[in-house]
Amino acid sequence: MPAVFTKEMKHTHTILLPDMLPVHFGLIQTVFALNGYKTELLTKSDRAVVDEGLQHVHNDTCYPALLVIGQFIDALKSGRFNPDKIAVMISQTGGGCRASNYLHLLRKALETEFPQIPVLSINFSGLERDSGFKITPKMFIQMLYCVLYGDILMNVRNHTRTYEIHKGDTDSKLHKWVILIERALKSGHYKDTKRYYNAILEDFAKIPLKNEKKPKVGIVGEIYVKYSPLANNHLEDFLISEGAEPIVPAFLDFCMYCAVNTVNDGIIYNFTDSKTIIFKAAYLFLLRKQREMIRVIKQHGQFEVPHDFEELRSNADKYFHQGVKMGEGWLIPAETAALMEHGVPNVVLTQPFGCLPNHIVAKGMMRTIRENYPEANVVAVDYDPGATKVNLENRIKLMLANIRN
Ligand code: SF4
Incomplete structure (x- = not known):
């Protein structure tokens, strides 16, 4: 046992x-x-x-x-x-x-x-x-707010780290905000998201930045490899060191993808139960919170505006049925297309070795994506225990060389 x-x-x-x-x-x-x-x-x-x-x-x-x-x-x-x-x-x-x-x-x-x-x-x-471990509704809500704050911090961090004049400015701001959000969680004031978003944007905007323009490179793919520095060999750092700005879609997208898939199941298979009702309410709540963040970032004007999830869904509909949900399913082509539509044609498609479903929905869609967006500069990178870091980085360097050409 x-x-x-x-x-x-x-x-x-x-x-x-x-x-x-x-x-x-x-x-x-x-x-x-x-x-x-x-x-x-x-x-x-x-x-x-x-x-x-x-x-x-x-x-x-x-x-x-x-x-x-x-x-x-x-x-x-x-x-x-x-x-x-x-x-x-x-x-x-x-x-x-x-x-x-x-x-x-x-x-x-x-x-x-x-x-x-x-x-x-x-x-x-x-x-x-x-198990004696339970996620209570209160914990769930607190975690959700951590996802929102984590997303906005990841977003602004990637921008300012790319351009900061004094190395380390971004990291110290990030450290400061992690402490402030922790305090907000402790005091119970964390739900005042609008105020915190504005303060974060204002504070990161004070970091002195170089006056130059670097190419933006999107990172999409399987959830763990896309975000984990252990899995993707610190891909965000690597892109910055190569003179590019990493654009990483929000983690909230994946949470909403999971929620809406349960709702879609009910629609596709024609049933309603407590799960579909709860997940629909959760999805609508998340969408409201996402749109609030988008509005604040748009209004501020300096940082990358995240994709609206309903826009992602309509992008997905151009390629797939939303019933294709094994692995990251329709989310990968949807995020890739959304990046193209928002002026980021350079994309690293991160795939783990042994991940069949994502190879079908990601690599399998590359040709169609290229046909729809002729400017697409997409490289698929397979991360596996046998591949050397240098080999993987060389593939990405080739994609970056295409931008310069
Ligand atoms: S096959 Fe494995 S790596 Fe791929 S999505 Fe499924 S669980 Fe994740």
Whole structure:
């Protein structure tokens, strides 16, 4: 029997979290702390993590699973933690894709050396109901606000880091805002989003920037590889070092994609249940919040305006049926097309090795995208444990060379 996280463990155990979105997950850690959980975010991103993953996960399996599991086992073996007081947390999408089974892969990897460690699932599909860990409605709302603040911070950070005159200005502003948002979460004032958005934009706009124009490069693809510096070899940093500005679609898009897929299921298969009703209400709430952020950023005028999710959906309709939702499904071509429509024809399509569904909806759509947008300069990069960093970077450099040509 796998170890189960009991209610008492909330007071005795530290939960290890994988690092998918450095800004967002840092904020989400505060939510856990406010609700009585002790957590530690794992940030190690060197080759040792990949090698550890290879010991436990077959290299035919999805690369994100290999990395997340490698990061956990590497941390556990480091001697920094008492395994009797540790739990690990992994997300499950609850859909048909293999991400729903990462939990079992992780349990299998822990089985021999760390059988006492409970594995927690973070999901919104009702999986793993018997665990003592529960996301309460209050935690859910707090996390949602962390996604919103994480998105706006990621957006402004990428712009100012590209152009900052004094290296480090952006990082110190980011650090300051993470602390301020943590304080807002603690004091309960975090729902005053408009005021915080405006203050963030104003503050980042004060950073002295170089007066030049660099090409924008969009990053789309599978959720983990798109955002995680461990998985994509610090792609945002690499693009900046090569003289480009990374444009990374909001994490909120993925949350809305998951919510609207449940609503679509009800429409496609002609049924209504409590899940479709709740997810529809959640989707409409998220859309309202997204539009509020878009309005504020547009009004300010200096930073990249995120895509409206309804615009993404209509872009998706040009290529796919919205029933195609395995993996990141219709979201990948929709985000690629939205970038093209918003004047960002240069796109890195990040794919994990072993990810069949996303190869179909992403690489499979490249020809159609190029036909519709002749200016498209798209490179698909497959991240896998055997590919060297130099090889992967060379592919991206070729795409960047196309811009200069
Ligand atoms: S989307 Fe790809 S990488 Fe993610 S679980 Fe599915 S097959 Fe694996």
